[in-house]
Amino acid sequence: MSTASTTGRRDVGPALDGYNPARRASCPAPPGLESPAYYRIGAVTVCLHSADARFREPFHHLYQRHYIGGPTLSAVHIRVDRIIRVRPLGRCFRICVDGEERFLLRKPQAVLPHVEWAINAAVAATLPRYHQLHAGVVARDGFALVLPAQPQCGKSTLTARLISRGWSYLSDEFALIDPETLSLDPYPKALCIKEGSFEIVDAFCPAAGALPSYEKSWKGRVRLIDPQALRPHRTPWGIPVGMIAFPRYVARPAPTLHPLSRARALFQLLGVCFTFGRYRAATLDVLGGVVERAACFQLESGEIDATCDVLEAAWRAHVPTSGRPDPADLTHPEEPVRPGVEAA
Amino acid sequence: MPEATRWRICREVVVHRIDDEAVVYDPGAHEVLYLDADAFEVFKQVDGTRDDAAIFLKLAQKHGERTDEVASRFAPVLAAMRRHGWIGRILGADEVS
Incomplete structure (x- = not known):
C-alpha cells in the first residue's frame, strides 16, 4: 500500500537533493x-x-x-x-x-x-521562551522579513518563492521571537503547499511536481516540500526583524504594498499571536519593540514573481544592509529547554 | 522600549503608544483596541469626563478650534468608543448613557 498518491507527475529533469523518488x-x-x-x-x-x-x-x-x-x-x-x-x-x-x-x-x-x-x-x-506569531519568515542581509497571516493567505507559497529567489528560510508557520533580543529563531519545517498552489510552485521548482500529495482534512490535498530543495542554504538564527508585510491574496496580477502605521501593525500582529493568551500584557511590549524596528506594510499579493518584486523593492528601500556575517556563519544556540518532557 | 511608551490610564487599561496612535489592552477582558490618531486624541481627553460636550470642549481648548468643528470631527470616534464600552472602562466605572 502506498503512503500517498502522486499527482501532476511529469519529466522534472535532475531532481534536487531529497526530492528524487x-x-x-x-x-x-x-x-x-x-x-x-x-x-x-x-x-x-x-x-x-x-x-x-x-x-x-x-x-x-x-x-x-x-x-x-x-x-x-x-x-x-x-x-x-x-x-x-x-x-x-x-x-x-x-x-x-x-x-x-x-x-x-x-x-x-x-x-x-x-x-x-x-x-x-x-x-x-x-x-517555552518564545513569543510566537502565525507567520512565514525569510531572511536576507542579516534581517528577517515576516509575513504574518491567517491560514489560506498564501504565506507558504510566497515563502517558497522567496527562498528560491535567494532568501534564507526560517519557517512558513511560526515567527519565534526571543523576548530578550527581539530576534527570530528558526523552525525550518517542511513547507506545506496546498493544492491551489501546486502549479505555481511547480513553475519555479519543477521537482516539486514529482512529490506525493497528502490529504489534510478540510484543507484538501497538500505537498510537503523540503526547503533545501528550493535552494540549498544554511538556516539563520537570531535574526532581527527588518520588515513586516501582512499578505492577503487578491486574484489580480498586480500586487500592491501599502505602508502601515506601527500601531496598526502591532494591533494586527496581536491577532496572529499564538502566545498572546499566555503572556498577555508582556506581548505588547515584545511586539511593540519588534514593530518599532521594522518597516510595516499591508500586502495585497498577486502574481507570485510580481509580488516578490514589490517586496524586494520595498526591502531595498527600507531595510539597511546590516553588515552582519552571513547567516551560515552564525553559531547555533543551545537547544531550547522544554521542561516536563523526559526531564531527568 | 525606545519610542513606544506604556502607561496606565486607570487600573484596568494598558496603553501602548506608538507615534500618534495607540494600542490599548484591557487585561480583564483580554481585549485590544487600535486607536488611530483621532481616536487616541479623544481617548486622552476622556479620563474623568463622561459627557460628550465636556470632552469636545477640552479638545477645542487644546486645539484652539471651535467646539462645533471639533465635535463634527471627533463625534464618530467618541460614538464608536461608547459603542464598544471603552468610555466606561477608561473611567473605571460602568458606562452611563
Whole structure:
C-alpha cells in the first residue's frame, strides 16, 4: 500500500537533493531509526515514535538534515499507531502528542500532514521562551522579513518563492521571537503547499511536481516540500526583524504594498499571536519593540514573481544592509529547554 | 522600549503608544483596541469626563478650534468608543448613557 498518491507527475529533469523518488528508495533510513527517532528542527526538537515505515521513512527524508539520533532532554513526542476503534472508525491510525490523542485517521495518506499539524499545535501550545506569531519568515542581509497571516493567505507559497529567489528560510508557520533580543529563531519545517498552489510552485521548482500529495482534512490535498530543495542554504538564527508585510491574496496580477502605521501593525500582529493568551500584557511590549524596528506594510499579493518584486523593492528601500556575517556563519544556540518532557 | 511608551490610564487599561496612535489592552477582558490618531486624541481627553460636550470642549481648548468643528470631527470616534464600552472602562466605572 502506498503512503500517498502522486499527482501532476511529469519529466522534472535532475531532481534536487531529497526530492528524487528513486533516491528515496535507495536511501534507507539509518540503523536504529525505527523508533524513536529524534530531529532538531531549528528551535523545535521532535521525537517520532512509529513502527510503520510508511510514515517513518517519508518523515525522515523530509527532515534527515535535522536527524540527531539519540534522545534529548526536551522534545515534542509524536506517536503514530495503528489501532482498532469499535466505532465510528474501525481500524484507524492514531496520532498522539506527548501521550495525548490528537488525531484519528482512516487513510494513511492523511497521516504525514497530520503529524506535521500535531507538531505545530504542540509548538504553539507548549514551546517555552518564545513569543510566537502565525507567520512565514525569510531572511536576507542579516534581517528577517515576516509575513504574518491567517491560514489560506498564501504565506507558504510566497515563502517558497522567496527562498528560491535567494532568501534564507526560517519557517512558513511560526515567527519565534526571543523576548530578550527581539530576534527570530528558526523552525525550518517542511513547507506545506496546498493544492491551489501546486502549479505555481511547480513553475519555479519543477521537482516539486514529482512529490506525493497528502490529504489534510478540510484543507484538501497538500505537498510537503523540503526547503533545501528550493535552494540549498544554511538556516539563520537570531535574526532581527527588518520588515513586516501582512499578505492577503487578491486574484489580480498586480500586487500592491501599502505602508502601515506601527500601531496598526502591532494591533494586527496581536491577532496572529499564538502566545498572546499566555503572556498577555508582556506581548505588547515584545511586539511593540519588534514593530518599532521594522518597516510595516499591508500586502495585497498577486502574481507570485510580481509580488516578490514589490517586496524586494520595498526591502531595498527600507531595510539597511546590516553588515552582519552571513547567516551560515552564525553559531547555533543551545537547544531550547522544554521542561516536563523526559526531564531527568 | 525606545519610542513606544506604556502607561496606565486607570487600573484596568494598558496603553501602548506608538507615534500618534495607540494600542490599548484591557487585561480583564483580554481585549485590544487600535486607536488611530483621532481616536487616541479623544481617548486622552476622556479620563474623568463622561459627557460628550465636556470632552469636545477640552479638545477645542487644546486645539484652539471651535467646539462645533471639533465635535463634527471627533463625534464618530467618541460614538464608536461608547459603542464598544471603552468610555466606561477608561473611567473605571460602568458606562452611563
